[in-house]
Amino acid sequence: MNPSYQGICKKLISGSLFPDVVATAETTPHIANMYEQEWAIVAGAIDERKAEFCGGRICAHQALKKLGVLQGQILQNKDRSPLWPENVVGSISHTKGYCAAAVACARELKGIGLDLExxxxxxxxxxxxxxxxxxxxxxxxxxxxxxxxxxxxxxxxxxxxxxxxxxxxxxxxxxxxxxxxxxxxxxxxxxxxxxxxxxxxxxxxxxxxxxxxxxxxxxxxxxxxxxxx
CATH class of the missing domain: 3.90.470.20 (4'-phosphopantetheinyl transferase domain)
Structure with a gap:
């Protein structure tokens, strides 16, 4: 199932936090459509964890879309970090009431880190x-x-x-x-x-x-x- 965006969009990240080559997206934790294998990552989690994970993945899909990158599901590495498309670097974060993601083309940056508290x-x-x-x-x-x-x-x-x-x-x-x-x-x-x-x-x-x-x-x-x- 393709991801769908149903959360309340937040606009807290200013244009000065990251350089212009970085695309960001923000939302509230919420349950929405994700790819089946994305859902499998949090299948046994409590609802709060599912909502935060879902919000983060939806933000990641939205940010990649802004970047012009065509991609499918965003799974995770063995260390539980997001498995980004080969030509992308990025970061996802979430906390109570807030989720966000930041991505860039790997030719522009070697790494991105995002944290919300x-x-x-x-x-x-x-x-x-x-x-x-x-x-x-x-x-x-x-x-x-x-x-x-x-x-x-x-x-x-x-x-x-x-x-x-x-x-x-x-x-x-x-x-x-x-x-x-x-x-x-x-x-x-x-x-x-x-x-x-x-x-x-x-x-x-x-x-x-x-x-x-x-x-x-x-x-x-x-x-x-x-x-x-």
């Missing part, structure tokens, strides 16, 4: 699991509520960066192996990776990322160019 402070008790020692030291200079909000942003941008680098490195990175430099005025970030191979560290150093707060969500985007100094 509820814009609420991170419990400071969890910050040590998300932030490096240096990040924690910098955050402690802020008032408690502000430092918890920044910790949640760090969590989100790390998720986007991890998704962005994985197709190139095939390496999973722990939160404490990545250190984020946030520019809160510009809404941008850079990432440095420690404790991994030199090639992975070099690739991650070339990631360019942005984040924005909109509609009660943190929306983080990361891209990896083919030739980035």
């Amino acid at each position: 509820i814009d609420s402070p991170l419990d400071w008790k969890l910050s040590g699991l998300v932030c490096s020692t240096n990040e924690l030291a910098r955050l402690k200079a802020y008032p408690p509520n502000e430092r918890c909000k920044l910790a949640k942003i760090i969590f989100s941008v790390k998720e986007a960066a991890f998704k962005c680098q994985f197709p190139s490195t095939k390496e999973f990175i722990d939160y404490n192996q990545a250190e984020i430099s946030l520019d809160v005025d510009k809404g941008s970030f850079r990432v440095e990776v420690m404790g991994k191979s030199l090639s992975t560290a070099e690739i991650c150093s070339k990631i360019r990322g942005r984040y924005e707060l909109a509609g009660g969500y943190i929306i983080s985007g990361a891209v990896l160019y083919h030739n980035e100094n």
Whole structure:
């Protein structure tokens, strides 16, 4: 069965989150028609998970259509990441009430990462699991509520960066192996990776990322160019 779009379209991603070569689509979690093999991925899941998965896949199909890419079902790799058409890089994310996808032609970008989180402070008790020692030291200079909000942003941008680098490195990175430099005025970030191979560290150093707060969500985007100094 071909996918059909029935959700409520959200328009939270601004034109500055990703470069112009990236196509995006957004919606609410909802149940709609998907390809049979796409449905099989979440056949045993609860309804909430099915709705989020469905919303994400519908966004992916819509974004690919905007990109002018003809494709069928979007299945998943063994690591559960989306199995994109051969000439495409992309990312899907969803959280409570919101799903989105971002795609680009592989000739334009080496990787894309997208992450969506509820814009609420991170419990400071969890910050040590998300932030490096240096990040924690910098955050402690802020008032408690502000430092918890920044910790949640760090969590989100790390998720986007991890998704962005994985197709190139095939390496999973722990939160404490990545250190984020946030520019809160510009809404941008850079990432440095420690404790991994030199090639992975070099690739991650070339990631360019942005984040924005909109509609009660943190929306983080990361891209990896083919030739980035």
